[in-house]
Amino acid sequence: MSGWVRVCERSELLPGEYRNVYAGDTPIAVFNVDGELYALEDVCTHDGGELTGGLVDGREIECPRHGARFDITTGAVLCPPAYEPVAKFPVKLEDGVVYTRDDRWD
Incomplete structure (x- = not known):
């Protein structure tokens, strides 16, 4: 399981919840959206602040600092001030265990 990081037991991540882990130096948030699991880098592309702690509404997360919104299922920007x-x-x-990894460097 090279590079995979244990997040939690599947039963510990209910719909609408998320868990944070680090893959090396990369902060990752794993979300349960209607029973499906998604992982995003826990960094707003606008100013580098953490995304988690912001409002999660269905498939969207809003950065708590300046209000940029992202699609949890794709990572796409939905609202400025972020553009990446x-x-x-x-x-x-x-x-029964959830894993994720930073695969950008594979």
Whole structure:
């Protein structure tokens, strides 16, 4: 499981919730959106602040600092002041455990 980071037990990540982990120096947030798991870099592309802690509404997360919004399922920007998408990462479920990794450098 090279590069994969354990996030939590699947049962610990309910719909509408998220968990934070680090893959090396990369902060990653793993979200449960209606039973599907998605992982994004936990960094707003507008100013580098954490995304988590902001409002999660369905498939969207709003940066708590300046209000930029991103699609949790794709990382796409939905609202300025951000103009660049957030990095999206793979998620896998193995033996009831959720894993993610920063695959940008593979």
